[in-house]
Amino acid sequence: MTLHVVPSSTVAPAVVVTNLRRAYGNRVVIENLNLRIERGEFVALLGESGCGKTTLLRALAGLDSIDGGRIVAPRRPAVVFQEHRLLPWDNLWRNVSLGLQVNDPRERAAAALAEVGLGDRLDDWPRNLSGGQAQRVALARALVQQPELLLLDEPFAALDALTRIRMHDLVRELVASHRPGVLLVTHDVDEAIALADRILVMREGRIAFEHRTKGHGASRIARAELLTELGVVASHHTA
Amino acid sequence: MSNLEQTVSPAEFDGVEPKDGASAPVRKPFELGRRGLQLLSWLAPVALLIVWEVLAQAGWLSPQVLPAPSKVVRTAFKLATSGSLLNDLGISLLRAAAGFTIGGAVGFALGTLVGFSRIAEAAIDRSVQMIRAIPFLAALPLVIVWLGVGEAEKIFLVALGVTFPIYINTTLGIRQVDPKLVELGRIQGLGTLELIRRIILPGALPSILTGVRYALATAWLALVVAETIGAQSGIGFLAMDAREFLRTDVIVLTIVIYALIGVAADGIARFLERRLLAWHPNYGGAR
Numbered sequence: 001m002t003l004h005v006v007p008s009s010t011v012a013p014a015v016v017v018t019n020l021r022r023a024y025g026n027r028v029v030i031e032n033l034n035l036r037i038e039r040g041e042f043v044a045l046l047g048e049s050g051c052g053k054t055t056l057l058r059a060l061a062g063l064d065s066i067d068g069g070r071i072v073a074p075r076r077p078a079v080v081f082q083e084h085r086l087l088p089w090d091n092l093w094r095n096v097s098l099g100l101q102v103n104d105p106r107e108r109a110a111a112a113l114a115e116v117g118l119g120d121r122l123d124d125w126p127r128n129l130s131g132g133q134a135q136r137v138a139l140a141r142a143l144v145q146q147p148e149l150l151l152l153d154e155p156f157a158a159l160d161a162l163t164r165i166r167m168h169d170l171v172r173e174l175v176a177s178h179r180p181g182v183l184l185v186t187h188d189v190d191e192a193i194a195l196a197d198r199i200l201v202m203r204e205g206r207i208a209f210e211h212r213t214k215g216h217g218a219s220r221i222a223r224a225e226l227l228t229e230l231g232v233v234a235s236h237h238t239a
Numbered sequence: 240m241s242n243l244e245q246t247v248s249p250a251e252f253d254g255v256e257p258k259d260g261a262s263a264p265v266r267k268p269f270e271l272g273r274r275g276l277q278l279l280s281w282l283a284p285v286a287l288l289i290v291w292e293v294l295a296q297a298g299w300l301s302p303q304v305l306p307a308p309s310k311v312v313r314t315a316f317k318l319a320t321s322g323s324l325l326n327d328l329g330i331s332l333l334r335a336a337a338g339f340t341i342g343g344a345v346g347f348a349l350g351t352l353v354g355f356s357r358i359a360e361a362a363i364d365r366s367v368q369m370i371r372a373i374p375f376l377a378a379l380p381l382v383i384v385w386l387g388v389g390e391a392e393k394i395f396l397v398a399l400g401v402t403f404p405i406y407i408n409t410t411l412g413i414r415q416v417d418p419k420l421v422e423l424g425r426i427q428g429l430g431t432l433e434l435i436r437r438i439i440l441p442g443a444l445p446s447i448l449t450g451v452r453y454a455l456a457t458a459w460l461a462l463v464v465a466e467t468i469g470a471q472s473g474i475g476f477l478a479m480d481a482r483e484f485l486r487t488d489v490i491v492l493t494i495v496i497y498a499l500i501g502v503a504a505d506g507i508a509r510f511l512e513r514r515l516l517a518w519h520p521n522y523g524g525a526r
Binding site for chain 1: 420444516
């Protein structure tokens, strides 16, 4: 029942998961799962509800204990959730710098907010933000920690379609410049294709299918294939 | 319904546009009506005061039953300039402040403990709830046996009244903090103390301040009772002393002072809420 998070040496992968096992009582949620994410690599994790993908993300975040196997991560990863989870009683720069151990938290927060296009809203309150803006602040809060591993738990699911597309572009840019390893948990096949270098489909507690999207163009085929893997008949599911 | 200018067609009431001249400026009957009602709401108590004054001046009200308002005001000036009123007021406020501080600290400490620890809850909460079931004023005779009729007894009674509302609302506030925000705090690497300071206490603050408002009201009530029972100084003493000499003007004055301080205390609590909860959609004025 111990948490096997072992600090690794400096460079190398963002996270390595070996033979991970997680069970709630008799119900095994994750079994024999292996995963390696390099720094700068963008991995999307697809799967039906209840397939264990959120459990995996929470284990990687150190929020849940694991029952077997190893998770080797350099240090605590940053997480962006579906809800922005901004503290309503703190203004934006104090939200972004939450937990940041530096001498100039305001300046760091200002830089991070500028990166997400909210550099002029340092002293504003979370309640004055739209859903997309709040999620951008959550991204800034994650990236200001300079994480080697960034975990995204359906962070765009609650946004409208246009805002989601803008967020995709922003995330792509930010990941390209900060180069953390990214694990994106999502329901959205198109989002996975648009963002990820590698797409994993999780089923019954393991990685059932893997697809590399490097060198685009094959996305149509990929989409059909992924939907089949997810148990959806592709022809009935055109965008 | 004699005021024809104020009558409004049913169509306007239902928010339906008048069918004919749409460009004609529509009167706003509700704005006018609200201001009128506001005025009326102040007019009524003023009228009551005037009636009281007239009745007293005409001699229909015996000054020993109810002195004229003007007489009360004159008495207030006289007592204030002689210094005794301010002195007694200061003593009363000091007692309230001391009792509030002690009771507030105890209530907050216990509430925090129980809010954070299930073990502390199991150990403490039921006992506190049982003691809370006692109307705290009923404990007064016992308190007098313990502490006599001195300062300690008065401060104790105030503290007793303050402890419970602060305790209950602190516990409640801590329990109601969004666990998702606590989880976020851990992800951002906050230590336990930082977690409490940055997330749990701010999250519990609206509830704690509600407790403060209740506590201010009970503190004041406790003080009135304690000072009426046995005191050598303070507003309550002033009232009891005046009773001996049938000085109803002084008695009425003390009642008015108690009321004013109650209103002031509530004002302070509201001010604190507006300042500290500026971020909160239900309170804040800020932005």
